[in-house]
Amino acid sequence: MRAKENIPEEIPGMSRKIPFSVPDNYFNEFPSRLQEGLSETPTVPISRTYPVRRVLAMAAMFIGLVTVGYFGLRMILNGQDTRMLSGDEVSTAIEYFGHEFDDEMLIAAIVESDIDIDPQDSDYESDAIIEYLSSEEIDFTEILIDY
Amino acid sequence: MADQHDKELIQRFHENRNEAFNGIVRKYQERLYWHIRKMVISHDDADDVLQNTFIKAYQGLEKFREDASLFTWLYRIATNESLTFLKKERNRFLYSTDDYQQQLERTLVSDPHFDGDELQLKLQKAILRLPEKQRLVFNLKYFDEMKYEDMSAILGTSVGALKASYHHAMKKIELYLTED
DSSP states (O other): OHHHHTOOSSOTTOOOSOOBOOOTTHHHHHHHHHHHHHHHSOOOOOOOOSOHHHHHHHHHHHHHHHHHHHHHHHHHHTTTOOOOOOHHHHHHHHHHHHHHOOHHHHHHHHHHSSOOOOTTOTTOOSHHHHHHHHHOOOOHHHHHHHO | OHHHHHHHHHHHHHHOHHHHHHHHHHHHHHHHHHHHHHHHOOHHHHHHHHHHHHHHHHHHGGGOOOSSOHHHHHHHHHHHHHHHHHHHHHHHTTOOHHHHHHHHHHHHHHOTTBOOOHHHHHHHHHHHTSOHHHHHHHHHHHTSOOOHHHHHHHHOOOHHHHHHHHHHHHHHHHHHHTOO
16 A cells, blocks of 8 residues: 555656647637537437346446456466455456446447347346346456456 | 536536537537547547547537536546547457557557657557556546546546556556666
């Protein structure tokens, strides 16, 4: 914990200047280009007739399963390390996974999937969603690198 | 004062959408652009993502509940749009994480709108080696000098986790910069 408090604020000899530039007049012209795009884009709000809360609840369950699986995999890969994982490590990992599951990304992923969703069907069963979420391959390597 | 101005803009949005939104765009476009650009590297991609960000904001502003500041809300949309863009690009070309990192590096090296020196190029390459969430944290802290509390509100991650992430990012970057 002490090491984390003494985080160096700067990299010696390194400027904080962002080393990128933009084309001339970019920011002057951007608002009017955007307005043209907005007048062409239909302003239909994102439909919320999907069973969003149910999907998010299942995503939360999925996060829990992945987290348990991750720590199991980590203990297997680090077979020599018999140290108990601290509460901080567990909560930090959950926060990282939780960040991945943005509700709009989740809805977009379902829309792009093969699930045949009828937004008008209020009796739509969750089985198809569970099957889709369960079939997602989780790249544990990416998760390990990320953590 | 900044919050009061944002409240006025949101109020005016309900009365005159286009004029008020134009004010919001002019106020936040540069900050959001640079936040996005540091993640996606290419100017053309940053332009696309910035447009998508403001389109999402325009569509969602009517129902914006003001439980977060406008600044936080916009940054959150920009962050999610950037991460979505990166994920789609990876999936579109079936890149592995390492391959996509190398692709971004090639984009960086060939970018006509990169005007840094050799050291800054090396730093940007080092940042690209970080996992995406760490890149976000590093960029927000190092270049934007954002407070951890504000970062926490945008990313939905605890201050402690953010400090840990920045600490690890710094270590990795220092190691890379001292190589060779």
